[in-house]
Amino acid sequence: MSWDEVMPLLWPATRETLYMTGVATLFTAVLGLLLGVLLVITERGGLLPAPPVNKGLGVVVNIGRSLPFLILMVAIIPFTRVVVGTSIGNAAAIVPLTVGAIPFYARLVEIALREVDPGVLAAADAMGATRREIVGKVMLREARPGLVSGLTVTVIALIGYTAMAGTVGGGGLGNLAVVYGYERFETKVMVATVALLIVLVLLIQAAGDLVARRLTHR
Amino acid sequence: MIQIEKLRKVYRGRGREVTAVDGVDLTVAEGEVFGVLGRSGAGKSTLLRCVNLLERPDEGRVVIGGRDLLALRGGELRRARQGIGMIHQHFGLLGSRTVAGNVAFPLEVMGVPRAERAKRVAELLELVGLTEHAGAYPARISGGQKQRVGIARALAGRPRVLLSDEATSSLDPETTASILALLRDLNRRLGLTVLLITHEMDVVKRICDSAAVMRDGRFTESGPVPELLARPGSELARGLFPLPPAEPRDGSTLIEVTFTGGATGEPFVSALARKYSVDVNILGGAVETVGGERVGRLQLELPGDPPQNAAQLAFLRESGLAVEIKNPDREDAR
């Protein structure tokens, strides 16, 4: 293949990667955040102590994180079919991507929230703030840099996962690299996709760092 | 006014029980500055946290401004807390908000409309002298300035009561002095009732009207500061005026004399010497200004056993001095 033949393959694949990653990120950010907050506030001595719930969520998160993505993807095919109506294609890949990334991000959210100075939470409590205000205006807000850094790591992990989307008939750069670069020995395609992935990851990391820095007031 | 009765708080965990507060009675009068002094682990923070129910006591009553706080739940309790200011050793400021934003926080919690909020924030910053730093983030200001933000924030809801948990313990001496002066000033100008805890004698000396010494969850002494200083055996007096250790010699009487206010001006040592023709030996002494009053302690040695000095001791007591005999108790002249 000549470079002229490689180029037209790259653009749609990039778009597919961005699409899968983007949508999965959106859902992960919301649901992972929610799960992370629940993990922190339901613990003993937390804002909304519920140790059994906390334990249950912890187990679910650990299971979710210990499953290799490839296996998760195949294992939840029935669920995927219920959600998007099909188990094949980019949209179908988004479901396992999201399911896999939520526990991952939830743990990072948990870590970021635990970093928040308990003295600040106590101060808010002493001021008569409601639990909702303490979570929203203190915990989440104080943890913003950590939440953004965590999301950056998650997005990059998601890009990695999208490489396996081909398994369920999805596209993307990873799939392109496997199908052309690996199975057909098209070195140029391999090189181009790898270069693109690196650029993509670097850009996302840089953007994430920038936002996190903007939110840090040191 | 703060009224605490028979307060008890036990921490239970993993088969261990710690009685952090063990039956404390405490009354802080309207407009008074009350200091609780004690070593680390004495239960001071726990006591303070029980006052605004950050910690729920196991037993006892907490009444503030006539309201029994333990009877309040949910929203009622939150509103009551909005009327109780609190400042913290490590300030507890939101790092993600500016100085003005931090002061605005309690106003948001109280539901004060935006325009009014801005006005009140400006007022509060003016009050603590931080107008210029309104837009700065906490990481960019000094510890003393952070505590000023803490104080402005605590005053946002126009509380009648201010609780202070070691507010100056992480500050240097000069900054401590300026924060204490500010608290004193606010106490006078706003009639604020202040309950503060500290492990620094100096804090009690500078601003407290009344004080208590806490140990192992209990008050070992409590009362107006001048009264405590004059009380024989007072830990507070000993802490404020550390006198050199001295052993009474045979045939002599060793006494410690505490003088407050009016008695300071009287040359009682020379009066005593003249009146009874005795050689008074001064072993040690200290004079301090406590709550704006001159207070001092002297360690004196008089010739003769305590019984032989009965008249001399009576003379000193009649002069308005607190006299403590340091000779071991025997047949004793007390």
Ligand SMILES: Nc1ncnc2c1ncn2[C@@H]1O[C@H](COP(=O)(O)OP(=O)(O)OP(=O)(O)O)[C@@H](O)[C@H]1O
């Ligand atoms: N949340 C808690 N759980 C269990 N024990 C606690 C808790 N908080 C305090 N304690 C215990 O209660 C006792 C009193 O603690 P407290 O913090 O009130 O002391 P303190 O006088 O404020 O000490 P410091 O000067 O070090 O702040 C200590 O023995 C402490 O270990």
Ligand SMILES: [Mg+2]
């Ligand atoms: Mg303490």
